[in-house]
Amino acid sequence: MRPDHPIVLITGASAGFGEATARLLASRGCHLILGARRLERVQALAAELIAAHGIRAFACAVDTRDTASVEAFVKAGAEALGGLHGVVANAGLASGLHKVWEIPDADLEAMLRTNVEGVVKTIRAALPFVRQSGWGHIFFIGSTAGHQAYENGGVYCASKHGIKALAHTLRLELCGEPIRVTSVDPGMAETEFALVRLGDPAKAKALYQGLQPLAGADVAECIRWAFELPEHINIDELIVKCRDQASHTMAKVNRKA
Ligand code: NDP
Ligand code: 8X3
Numbered sequence: 712m713r714p715d716h717p718i719v720l721i722t723g724a725s726a727g728f729g730e731a732t733a734r735l736l737a738s739r740g741c742h743l744i745l746g747a748r749r750l751e752r753v754q755a756l757a758a759e760l761i762a763a764h765g766i767r768a769f770a771c772a773v774d775t776r777d778t779a780s781v782e783a784f785v786k787a788g789a790e791a792l793g794g795l796h797g798v799v800a801n802a803g804l805a806s807g808l809h810k811v812w813e814i815p816d817a818d819l820e821a822m823l824r825t826n827v828e829g830v831v832k833t834i835r836a837a838l839p840f841v842r843q844s845g846w847g848h849i850f851f852i853g854s855t856a857g858h859q860a861y862e863n864g865g866v867y868c869a870s871k872h873g874i875k876a877l878a879h880t881l882r883l884e885l886c887g888e889p890i891r892v893t894s895v896d897p898g899m900a901e902t903e904f905a906l907v908r909l910g911d912p913a914k915a916k917a918l919y920q921g922l923q924p925l926a927g928a929d930v931a932e933c934i935r936w937a938f939e940l941p942e943h944i945n946i947d948e949l950i951v952k953c954r955d956q957a958s959h960t961m962a963k964v965n966r967k968a
Contacts, residue, residue: 713846713942716766718792720744720785722775722833723802725752727902728852731927732799735935737764744788744795746773747802767792775802775829785836795840797938799850800830803870805908808863819866826870830877846889848938851878852930853896855952859959871896875948882947891945893937898952898959900925921966922955929953 719736723729725747733743737760745753750772757770769791773784789795803826806818834849841847856864857871878894885892901924905915930951937946950959957963 714796716740716742717796717846717848717938718742718744718789718794718844719797719799719938720746720788720795720833720837721799721801722746722773722829724756724770725749727904727927728897728900728930729799729801730756731931732801732934733760735928735931736797736938737766737768739935739939740764740766741797742766742792743768744785744792745770746775746784746788748772748774773802775833776824778832781829781832782836785833785840789837789840794844795837796844796846797848797850798834798837798841799852799934800833801850801852802829802833803852805864805867805904807908809866810863811865814866822866822870826867827873827877830874834881841890842888846942848891848893849881849885850934850937851892851894853878853894853948855896855898855950855959857894857896858950861960861962878948882945889942891937891942893934893946894948895930895933895937896948896950897925897930897933898950898956899961899964900927900930900953902927921968922964923953924955925951925953 719741721729724733724745747753753770757768761768769788771784774780806821851874853874854871856868857875860868882892901919905918955965
């Protein structure tokens with residue numbers, strides 16, 4: 712049975728979708744385990760949400776690329792709050808824009824280690840605690856880039872196609888257990904994502920010029936909706952784009968002059 716106040720672990724809770732999801736789920740009475748590399752941000756968020764909503768929250772630094780770091784984070788969080796029900800394996804990034812044959816090792820490794828290995832490590836560490844709690848919901852954060860590749864984004868797109876495969880596989884493997892598996896796959900969303908990818912605030916801003924992209928809160932709302940549905944319903948995959956983006960890539964976007 713879904714508990715009245717589920718305990719939800721979110722990676723990448725220091726910004727963007729992860730932070731917005733923490734805010735929304737806290738307002739719905741969830742207890743939270745929040746992780747990211749920027750400890751001061753997740754600590755401040757946890758303190759704010761405890762004060763605002765009377766929930767319990769645990770915040771800890773985690774680098775999802777590192778097995779020991781992830782395992783320590785998940786264990787400490789689940790033990791501190793007394794269980795684990797929801798997992799939002801959200802931490803991820805794009806690093807640069809490169810032709811497949813030109814990508815530097817640093818960008819290649821950053822994306823594959825964070826977006827694929829980090830997600831597997833998070834779920835692998837969390838699943839025993841979710842099973843022990845008797846009810847659960849695992850969220851992957853995919854992307855439209857997991858449905859349609861685009862030039863100069865080959866490795867990022869590969870990582871998100873990988874998320875699609877992992878979500879499908881995990882759903883097959885968990886069938887029969889009281890654990891749902893959902894992939895939320897957004898299109899263009901204004902978070903710190905473009906700044907991290909491009910390293911230049913002006914270029915990041917220009918990406919969304921003249922259109923209204925998704926915000927972190929929009930993606931959080933998709934997660935909340937899927938999470939609160941009656942428990943016999945599983946949303947497998949939820950592709951969400953802003954109205955101004957008609958294609959999975961930026962091939963067809965509506966920009967005002
Ligand atoms: P942000 O850059 O705003 O947030 C990314 C989060 O991931 C931060 O909290 C960052 O925290 C965390 N993170 C990155 N690397 C690590 C790591 N090694 N260990 C732990 N945490 C890490 O981007 P978004 O919120 O937009 O991105 C969240 C997810 O959504 C990503 O998987 C991204 O690929 C995906 N996505 C984004 C879209 C967009 O257009 N914005 C569209 C579709 C999908 P810190 O730096 O403190 O570690
Ligand atoms: C992020 C969306 O279009 O930049 O996943 O790849 S896109």
